[in-house]
Amino acid sequence: MKNLRLEAALIMVGLILLGFFIQQGLNTFAAKDRTVTVKGLAEMEVQADKVIWPLVYKNLGDNLNTLYDDIKQNNQTIVQFLKEQGIDEKEISVNAPEIIDMKAERYSGDRNSSYRYNVTSVITVNSNKTDLVRKLISEQGELLKRGVAITSGDYRYNVVYEYTSLNKIKPQMIEEATRNAREAAEKFAKDSESRLGKIKKASQGQFSISDRDPNTPYIKNVRVVTTIDYLLEE
Structure with a gap:
């Protein structure tokens, strides 16, 4: 028992x-x-380091040979102007002209035009000298004195500013985003009466580059959001 x-x-x-x-x-x-997931944001304003500037002009006429001579002369005038202002020849591209035969254009609403041919010519500047190009854009009226009228308003030929040095600022921005994420995690841990532990998982996130505003497209806003999972300890 x-x-x-x-x-x-x-x-x-x-x-x-x-x-x-x-x-x-x-x-x-x-x-x-026990984990907490937080996001850290980092933003930076930078100036564009590349610009693509299309200089567009038009010629009207009835004789293709005459138009060819005029276009050749205009191209030479524009290229010479750009070189004088500090643009290298390798930064200048002369595009083939776009010719519309107004008499043959089926959907043209201007069949009664006094000119048969409407020619659009484009010379493109692709340069890293963004400050210089911005200055020339504001002074392109100088070409009027040389007999060339640069046109605008065609949505196909907008000035484009780019930022190509993202790798230079990536480490700094990731560090800032990670620091901001940790601050948020520490605040959460404190409010929940816990201690912040090690990182369990982290995601860098994607970088985005956008214009700061519509009026200053040469100033870019670079943005990155990191997502981090931290362990919480008693």
Whole structure:
């Protein structure tokens, strides 16, 4: 009888200890899964380091030979002007002219035009000298004195500014975004009466580059958002 009681007591103690260890294991397992997910934002304004500037002009006429001579002369005038102002020849591209025969154009609403041919010519500047090109854009009226009228308003030929040096600022921006994310995580841990642990998982996120505003497309806003999972400790 005593043996049965002893065995029962031992079984009871064993069950209690088993329950205790299971509970401790569950608590430890739950603690391992306690995380907080935060996002860190970093933004920076930079100036564009590349510009594509299309100079567009038009010629009207009836004689293709005469138009060819006029276009050739206009191209030379524009290229000469650009070189004088500091643009390298390798930064200048002369495109083939686009010719519309007004008499043959099926959908033209200007069949009664006094000129048969409408020619659009484009010379493109592709340069890293963004400040210089911006200055020339504001002074392109100088070409009027040389007999060339630069046109605008064609959506196909807009000035484009780009920022190509993202790799130079990536480390700095990622560091800032990570720091901002950690600050948010530390605030959360403090409010939840926990301590912030190690990083469980991190995602750098994608960089985006956009115009700061419509009026200054040569100033870019670079943005990155990092997502980080931190462990929380008691």
